[in-house]
Amino acid sequence: MTDLFLRLVVGTRGVLYAAATEEHRWSDVGRKIAQIAVQKGWVPAVESYRSECGRGVARDSPGRVGEDTEVSVIVPTSLPIWDFIFDSDYSPLRRVHPTDLGAFVNAATAERIRYDEVKDYATYISTALVRDHGLQKGDTVAMFSPNTIWYPVALLATARAGGIVSGASPAYNVEEMSYALTTGKAKYLLTVPSSLAVAIPAAKNAGIPADRILLLEGEQDGYTNVQKLLEIGKEYGDDGQVSPFKFADEESNRDLCGFLSFSSGTTGLPKAEIAKEQVMITHHNVMAQCMQIQQIVPPDYKKTLAVLPLFHITGLVHLMHLPILLNTEVFMLPSFNMTSMLNTVVDNKITELLLVPPILVRLLQDPTAAKFDLSHVKTFTSGAAPMAEGFLQKLENRYPWTGFKQAYGMTESCSCITMHPFDKQSYQYAHHVGTIVANTEVKILDPKTGREMGYNELGEILARGPQVVMGYLDNVKATRETFDAEGWLHTGDIGFMDEEGFLTITDRIKEMIKVKGIGVSPAELEDLLLGRNDVADAAVTAIPDDYSGERPKAYVVLQSSEKERVGDGFGLVDIGRDIIEYVRAKKVRHKWIVEVEFVKEIPKSASGKILRRVLRDMEKKGTSGKRLVVRDERVKAKL
Known part of the structure; x- marks a missing residue:
């Protein structure tokens, strides 16, 4: 009877973690269930990081903020991202009827790809890529495109085959795209017809053959699109599909790069907006971040607005992987346009808006915004850059019925180090960037002396956790400067932690x-x-x-x-x-x-x-x- 109960808990919850109620009174029960599940062999081998994290109650160490009860998530170490999303007890496909599954939705045309269809389509596309185009484990596939519902399908198809996905801004020119392809060692390029004028010469500069330039959508003479790849893969039949990539016995999902993303954080920006370093992100990093955020998502979160770019770390985690895990609908826009965005928000009654500061500023300034009834919106969510208190006051004055949630992190932390928990999303807390997420440690150091700082004392923010990435591709020096021997990410950001565990960012070291x-x-x-x-x-x-x-x-x-x-x-x-x-x-x-x-x-x-x-x-x-x-x-x- 006990075994049956535990199996039900594991199967229905999907994610093994200690339930984080206000008092954390279930944390011991949750950990015990997780331990037994591992012992029984119901879930793959896992590593549980000790969690000094969560709601920000301080421990004894003066500058390190932790939690007096260990709330943690159990992050698998042997599962590839494909298995995690589609073929494990973590997946909604295991516990939700197909008609109740979420989907990636083209907000302009209403075209939908339901998550079970995403799995099927990505399977066929991965087979076509391997059998007809020679994609091998470890090959890098660059994605150079605005947002489209076929972007996550192609991304997951690449991951299924054991490839590495490298995202690139659709705004890059030929020189910038050539740099991105060359530094990422890309062997394939997925793009759209409108970007071919840049993609073709950039691919040539990077040594990518023309037959390895593929289209995510649309048609162009001489180029194969993913819809054609889907048809080719389907023709192989169920028995002819390439098996999903698996880690070898000696391998871990913490040790192999699965995604590349340009840094906009610790190593600075060269000319234009192209960043200097390609950050190596593992399957483990993405899975950990999804599970960390899953803990603090409100129960009524059912719809996601995807106006932010998919090539960015936010897009990779929060707009493509996390929605599948949460079984939410994702309404995609190819790029930001105020009217299109607000029409999507109103027509689909999206209650939480994940935006960045420039869009929030436009929301207050653009007369178009005043024409839309946003009374159904509950929360504005922002990240990427701190929001000024003066601006937050203006936002609250315009939309007084809403709450505000802010996240803090960077590409090097696979998105979030901190985020507001769902019971602390009033404007009272908006000038902070939240409390640290599960399985994460944060400490504040004096940049000159290395001394751990106390409450409300400014210093450099360091973070450690399963979402912190491997390092920079082919740059040992930059990796050693940013990630120390004990696994701490030196963010380069200046801030402080208060007695409640809220982190506040004040500046960057290099910008002082x-x-x-x-x-x-x-x-x-x-x-x-x-x-x-x-x-x-x-x-x-x-x-x-x-x-x-x-x-x-x-x-x-x-x-x-x-x-x-x-x-x-x-x-x-x-x-x-x-x-x-x-x-x-x-x-x-x-x-x-x-x-x-x-x-x-x-x-x-x-x-x-x-x-x-x-x-x-x-x-x-x-x-x-x-x-x-x-x-x-x-x-x-x-x-």
Whole structure:
């Protein structure tokens, strides 16, 4: 009877983890069930990381935030991602009737691919790729496309065959795409007809034969699309399908790369938006992150908006793998358009919107947004970059019935290190980036001395857990600089942890402005500026100063109504002077802004991070066209 009960628990829950109620009163029971399930052989070999994590109750160590009861997830170490998603007790396909399964949905055409169909289609496509196109275990398949419902199908087909998937921004030019293909050692390229003008020369530069350029959707003479691959694979019949990739006895899903994604975090950005390093992500990383997030998803979460790019780490985890595990519907848009996005949200009654800061800013600024009834929306979710308190206040004022959830992480942590639990998603907590997710440790170190910091003390954030990736492809030096010997990811972000376990990000180490040797946080000043009603967006960076070494300079985008009111002349100068005086009145002397430059937009990456390097380069080049800069002390305009 006991065995039957335990089998039912394992089978119906799908994921073996300690149930995280408010008091964690079931954690001991959950761990016991997991232990017995492993002993009985009902689940594959697993590794359970000790969890100093979760709701942020501190342990004795002064800078390390942990949990006084060990809430954890059990992450399989022998399962490939295909088995985890489709052929194990973790999968909804094992416990949900096919008619009740979720789907990837084209929001524009209503075309749907249900998750059991995803499995079938990916099986046929993987067979065609292996048998007809020579795909082998360890080969890299690059995906160069906007969002499409065939993207996850092709991605999972590649994973099923043991290939490595490398995502690339559809905005790349030939030079950037050539770099992405070459550094990722891609042997195949999946794209769409509209991107062939870039894909063809880039593939040639990277040594990829023309017959290995395949289309995710659409048709083009001379090129095979995945729909044709599906037909080819289906012709082999059930007995002729290639078997799914399996790990050898001596292998673990923690040790083999399954996905490549460009970093936008710790190693910096070269020109444009193409990042320097390809991050190696394992099947284990993705599975762990899915299980960590599964713990804190509200029970009524049934629909997902996929307007963020699938090539990004957020897309890989939260828009392609996690929805299958949660059995939610995913409504995909090829790219961001305010009207299309809000039509999708309203027509499908999507209650939680996963967005990035630039889209949230547009939501407040674009008059189009005011035409839509969003009264059904419960929560805005953001990540990629911290949100300023001034902006959060504006968001709450516009949509007072909503909550706000923020996540913090990076490509190197396979998305999230922290996230707001579903009972802490009011705007009261919105300026934090959440509490640490399951199986994760966080500590705060003094960047200079390495001392572990206490509560509310600023330092570099370090994280360790099963979602932390292998390292950087072919760059041992960068890997050693970012991941230490004990497995800690050095994020390069500055922040602090409070007594409740909430993490707050204040800046990046490399972005701190040094005024007479004192560190000044650009994010702190940006937050202050965004609290003004006349400021739509702002960025702060350093400019050289003979006396102080560096001084802060603000780049400001005015609200459109304010631009119309003052025009382009002395009215702008007056606003610039007022901004300078505003900061002087609010902040200590070394934080005073010395210059204000008015710009049309703040340069940002696709994920919403401010591209300060672009601003610094603009400053070095001097006047380029007509620029208006208001300077403190002399208070004069340079046109």
